[in-house]
Amino acid sequence: xxxxxxxxxxxxxxxxxxxxxxxxxxxxxxxxxxxxxxxxxxxxxxxxxxxxxxxxxxxxxxxxxxxxxxxxxxxxxxxxxxxxxxxxxxxxxxxxxxxxxxxxxxxxxxxxxxxxxxxxxxxxxxxxxxxxxxxxxxxxxxxxxxxxxxxxxxxxxxxxxxxxxxxxxxxxxxxxxxxx
Numbered sequence: 001x002x003x004x005x006x007x008x009x010x011x012x013x014x015x016x017x018x019x020x021x022x023x024x025x026x027x028x029x030x031x032x033x034x035x036x037x038x039x040x041x042x043x044x045x046x047x048x049x050x051x052x053x054x055x056x057x058x059x060x061x062x063x064x065x066x067x068x069x070x071x072x073x074x075x076x077x078x079x080x081x082x083x084x085x086x087x088x089x090x091x092x093x094x095x096x097x098x099x100x101x102x103x104x105x106x107x108x109x110x111x112x113x114x115x116x117x118x119x120x121x122x123x124x125x126x127x128x129x130x131x132x133x134x135x136x137x138x139x140x141x142x143x144x145x146x147x148x149x150x151x152x153x154x155x156x157x158x159x160x161x162x163x164x165x166x167x168x169x170x171x172x173x174x175x176x177x178x179x180x
Contacts, residue, residue, distance in 0.1 A: 006101060008108045011048060011058045011070060018067035019060070020044040022093050031127035031159050032091070034152040048072070056086065057112040061101045068096035071105035073113045076122050084119040084176055090133070102136045110140065114168040119176065121166050126152065128160035142166040 011019065024038035039047070051058050051072050058072040069092035076085045088109055090102050113121060123137045128147055142164035150158035 005063055006068070006104060007062045008059055008104055009062060011060045011072075013045065013048075015060050015067055015070070016041050016045045016048065019048065019070050022067070022070060022091050025094055026091050029094070031152075031154060032125065032130055032133055034126050034154055034159070036154065050074075055116060057109055057116070059105055059108055059112070061092075061096070061105050066093075068093045068099075069101050069105055071102075071109045073109055073118070073121070076120075084117065085122065086113050086118045086120070087122045087124055088113075090136070097132065102132070103139060106136055106140055110166070110168065117176065118168050119171055121168055123162075123164040123166075125162040125164065126159060128162050130162070134162060134164070137164045137166075140166065 020039070020041040023033070023044060026033055027035045027038040048058050051074050054075065056073045056075075059070060060067045061069040061071075069090065071088060071090040073086040073088050076082050076087045088106065090105050090109075092102055110121060121142075123133070123142055125133045125137070128134075143166070144162065145165045146163045148161040148163065151161045152159040
């Protein structure tokens with residue numbers, strides 16, 4: 001089914017079971033996350049609430065009644081100097097890969113993050129062989145900034161972390177408008 005029939009919207013508490021199921025599949029089968037054991041619904045709800053409490057977006061991609069993926073932006077690091085720099089996370093249901101859903105989620109996430117005053121978005125991508133995630137980020141203007149070699153051990157092998165970055169809005173060309 002084409003991605004055009006997809007709705008990208010803010011997540012709600014009712015999405016938590018689907019979000020937890022999508023993430024659990026990715027934990028068990030993918031290298032995009034370095035978690036080994038999937039968190040339960042309560043933990044996923046806590047994580048979602050934490051992101052939203054910071055005024056940051058947590059989006060879902062929905063077709064009909066099915067949540068096919070989600071994306072959120074979170075602080076890159078908690079120290080105040082990092083407050084204009086966010087990190088994105090995108091996870092898709094197994095049946096949603098290759099349909100352009102990740103790209104649509106990321107595009108909306110970038111727009112909403114920029115509207116909230118963010119100046120930089122980082123992608124910290126698990127597994128240097130994760131061509132789909134690297135490609136989606138590259139297609140939306142992210143540039144590689146480095147590789148952290150053998151940072152994780154999962155599925156009986158060492159995994160790299162690829163770091164990519166994209167400026168949002170005025171990026172670092174001018175000081176932020178909000179008070180420090």
